[in-house]
Amino acid sequence: MQNSVKNIFPNFSNELVSTIEENGSQQNFEAGTILMRTGQYIKNTVLILKGKIKIYREGEDGGEFLMYYLQPGQACAISMICTAKSEKSQIMAKVVEDVTVMMIPLQLMDKWMMEHRSWYEFVIETYRSRFEEVLEVVDNIAFRSMDERLEFYLKRHSDACGCSEVKLSHQEIATELNTSREVVSRLLKKMEQRGLVKLNRNQIELLNTNFTN
Amino acid sequence: MQNSVKNIFPNFSNELVSTIEENGSQQNFEAGTILMRTGQYIKNTVLILKGKIKIYREGEDGGEFLMYYLQPGQACAISMICTAKSEKSQIMAKVVEDVTVMMIPLQLMDKWMMEHRSWYEFVIETYRSRFEEVLEVVDNIAFRSMDERLEFYLKRHSDACGCSEVKLSHQEIATELNTSREVVSRLLKKMEQRGLVKLNRNQIELLNTNFTN
DNA sequence: AACCTACAGTAACATTTATCACAGAAGGAA
DNA sequence: TTCCTTCTGTGATAAATGTTACTGTAGGTT
CATH class of the missing domain: 2.60.120.10 (Jelly Rolls)
Structure with a gap:
């Protein structure tokens, strides 16, 4: 069973x-x-x-x-x-x-x-x-600002599912962090520019798992 | 004993x-x-x-x-x-x-x-x-902004000691809320203008205990 | 194809909070 | 008193975050 x-x-x-x-x-x-x-x-x-x-x-x-x-x-x-x-x-x-x-x-x-x-x-x-x-x-x-919290959040998710793709919309993430969708979009875009993630529709791929930690 | x-x-x-x-x-x-x-x-x-x-x-x-x-x-x-x-x-x-x-x-x-x-x-x-x-x-x-948190904090303190005077400096309060002294001073001043507290050196007197709750 | 909807990007602006700089007041110590 | 330290008040400015408004795009539906 x-x-x-x-x-x-x-x-x-x-x-x-x-x-x-x-x-x-x-x-x-x-x-x-x-x-x-x-x-x-x-x-x-x-x-x-x-x-x-x-x-x-x-x-x-x-x-x-x-x-x-x-x-x-x-x-x-x-x-x-x-x-x-x-x-x-x-x-x-x-x-x-x-x-x-x-x-x-x-x-x-x-x-x-x-x-x-x-x-x-x-x-x-x-x-x-x-x-x-x-x-x-x-x-x-x-103690942390929104960008750090977002990174932490993504990391927790990828750890939990064991994969590097987080399948969530920006809106869903924003809700769980109690912020707005625009803020999440902005911060994610910055992370993409820093080469930490790759953004797709309804999916965020973590490229460099060991960022903040 | x-x-x-x-x-x-x-x-x-x-x-x-x-x-x-x-x-x-x-x-x-x-x-x-x-x-x-x-x-x-x-x-x-x-x-x-x-x-x-x-x-x-x-x-x-x-x-x-x-x-x-x-x-x-x-x-x-x-x-x-x-x-x-x-x-x-x-x-x-x-x-x-x-x-x-x-x-x-x-x-x-x-x-x-x-x-x-x-x-x-x-x-x-x-x-x-x-x-x-x-x-x-x-x-x-x-969910709350600093002014609400400050009110809550003061209320907790006066509840704990059972009296309406909170004997703390602005700096001490700021430390416990992880913000800066200036912010606390400013917010307290506003509360005083709203008639919620009376400010003295090293002491804050709560005038109207039932604010936010 | 034409259409619709959810999702994403972004500029402009408002608000909140943090930081810097400085001045004055209260109270204790010499 | 004079001096010193701590506490408080406040303006100016910066930075972070929230809000509004609008655009474009991907993907599904008819």
């Missing part, structure tokens, strides 16, 4: 995998689906088996701001920590590539934390790594 | 309090001490009994950026989560008001999580609330 919990989460113990399969419900969602909105109550923890989910923050004026992506083998840190007293979500979660997820009722969290060592470790590690990721996001917006 | 663990952390069980007092070491640090630097290894979890610690991010160019403050009854989320494999710190921690802290070896974390329900709940809650706080910080820098 390609997308089994056992394969995607190899560190989970066998009992844990069984428990998950007994208590969780596997579901599919199409790209574009919004799985969670700011202010909604969280009732489930989500384990990603397939596809990609975007976690972002929404401003009052409707602006977006990308926090990070969730991919197979990962889980939504926010949803994991909201313990028994199902808290309100502080973020938006949108499916960007058709996903298969395992939904697990929040009530089971505390119980599993005590009973399953591998679950405990997974939760702690998830939280730690997301915290770090968010700190890095803060760094980027606090 | 005024600054006892029992008083400052009322939710801890009696056994937990004893265990903490047995295994932790109580220490004092003066204002100005840097307790943790970016890149250092974390070997202890820190519970704050008295005083105030500033948690901030440092940019490559030396710029600062305030994340949040730690006060009595709180603990450093970062240090709590770095489990057994003592991780590197991603942040800076500086004492801003003389502190008394309880240092607890990291090795005990996992053990206590399993053995002490009240410790488990404390850790989870600490992590949850810090995550939210950092998300709010992201919001501020991603």
Whole structure:
């Protein structure tokens, strides 16, 4: 079974995998689906088996701001920590590539934390790594200018997909960085002149992966 | 005993309090001490009994950026989560008001999580609330302009100290918001003209607490 | 082909924020 | 008092980013 919990989460113990399969419900969602909105109550923890989910923050004026992506083998840190007293979500979660997820009722969290060592470790590690990721996001917006942030953004994307082509329109990039399309176009053009990228319709090819880092 | 663990952390069980007092070491640090630097290894979890610690991010160019403050009854989320494999710190921690802290070896974390329900709940809650706080910080820098951020900053400060006077120089504020002193002076002046604050040397008096919120 | 729509490029201008330069005021120390 | 240091105010200017407006182009549809 390609997308089994056992394969995607190899560190989970066998009992844990069984428990998950007994208590969780596997579901599919199409790209574009919004799985969670700011202010909604969280009732489930989500384990990603397939596809990609975007976690972002929404401003009052409707602006977006990308926090990070969730991919197979990962889980939504926010949803994991909201313990028994199902808290309100502080973020938006949108499916960007058709996903298969395992939904697990929040009530089971505390119980599993005590009973399953591998679950405990997974939760702690998830939280730690997301915290770090968010700190890095803060760094980027606090200390860097838009051109650096754009480079960083492209690099993250190409790292994630493992290829050097980023298939996004300027508008999409602008939205995730909470800036305007014109700014992105301008900066990309400058990067092209510096020989860092090659621009095509709906696609940006990174020529020199080791720029800012 | 005024600054006892029992008083400052009322939710801890009696056994937990004893265990903490047995295994932790109580220490004092003066204002100005840097307790943790970016890149250092974390070997202890820190519970704050008295005083105030500033948690901030440092940019490559030396710029600062305030994340949040730690006060009595709180603990450093970062240090709590770095489990057994003592991780590197991603942040800076500086004492801003003389502190008394309880240092607890990291090795005990996992053990206590399993053995002490009240410790488990404390850790989870600490992590949850810090995550939210950092998300709010992201919001501020991603979606708001400097004048709004300044208002928010002042409000946080007056909330924290419970009084309407913020005793900080423009330079200190500028540093924490990673901007320049002149910008802060100018914006404060505008706020004064709008009747929101009264400016004095090393002190800003908030006149109208309910501005942006 | 003719048409339509989404995407990309770019100039001109507005706004925000950063930087430089300098002056004055408050408060402490000699 | 006089001197010194720190803090604050403010103008002038630069740089970065956001906004408006318009053009062209690629690709799909009819």
